[in-house]
Amino acid sequence: MSELIVPSRIYAVKTTGGQEKSVASFVGSRAQLKGKSIYAILVLEHQKGYVFFEAPNAQAVDDAIVGFKHVKSKIPGNIMFEDIQKFLVAKVSAQEFSPDDTVEVVAGPFKGMRAKITRIEKNDATFILLDAPYQMPVTTDINSLRLIERAKAKA
Numbered sequence: 001m002s003e004l005i006v007p008s009r010i011y012a013v014k015t016t017g018g019q020e021k022s023v024a025s026f027v028g029s030r031a032q033l034k035g036k037s038i039y040a041i042l043v044l045e046h047q048k049g050y051v052f053f054e055a056p057n058a059q060a061v062d063d064a065i066v067g068f069k070h071v072k073s074k075i076p077g078n079i080m081f082e083d084i085q086k087f088l089v090a091k092v093s094a095q096e097f098s099p100d101d102t103v104e105v106v107a108g109p110f111k112g113m114r115a116k117i118t119r120i121e122k123n124d125a126t127f128i129l130l131d132a133p134y135q136m137p138v139t140t141d142i143n144s145l146r147l148i149e150r151a152k153a154k155a
Contacts, residue, residue, distance in 0.1 A: 008039050008054050009078040011061045017049045019070040024051050027071075031064045038064055044087045050075075052084060097125060097142065100151035107144040114148065 015023045020043045031038040038061070040054040053061045058074070065071045097103070101117045103125075115127035118137065126139045 008056055009058075010042075010081060010084070011053045011055060011058060012075040012079050013051050013053060013061065013065055014072040014075060015049055015051055016070040016072065020049070020051050023065075023068065023070050026068055027051070027053070027064050030068075031060075034063070036060050036064045042084070044084065046087050052079065097145065097147065098151055101147060102130070102149040102151075103127065103145040104148050105140070105144060106146050108140060110138065110140075115145075117145075 013023070024041045024043050028038065028041050030036070037056050038053055039056075042052040042054070044050070044052070053064070055061050055064075058078070061074060065074065097117055097120055099117055099119060103115050103117060105111055105113050105115060105127075110129060113132070114130045115138070116130060117125050117127045119126040120142070123142050124139050125142045125145060126137050127145070128135050128137055
């Protein structure tokens with residue numbers, strides 16, 4: 001006897017900001033206990049206030065989220081995988097940066113400032129802010145940086 005394969009869809013649920021992981025954990029536990037058909041739960045760092053659920057239909061998601069205080073609403077309709085695929089990229093590796101590269105800080109208290117990398121260790125980079133009135137070395141996660149210009153080769 002062959003199994004009936006039910007196509008799945010992705011649904012977005014609006015949550016209280018900063019509570020995405022607790023909503024995902026709670027709803028995942030509830031769905032597992034009640035035997036609801038939630039196949040996957042996705043929390044994206046770049047999408048604050050939203051949790052994505054993969055399920056066969058909207059009713060399964062509605063049943064799983066009902067009554068939880070941090071859930072605001074379910075977004076009508078379903079989400080196309082192509083819309084969230086751009087957020088599912090591999091993280092930047094330390095090999096892409098080298099000392100003396102010019103970068104832009106994209107996260108943290110120095111967001112938007114330009115800097116020059118002085119040292120790279122594993123997943124951390126130490127840099128000096130170019131926009132600051134004095135030189136202050138700062139160490140941060142390498143994923144918080146975006147390459148602007150490669151270092152010139154020394155002759």
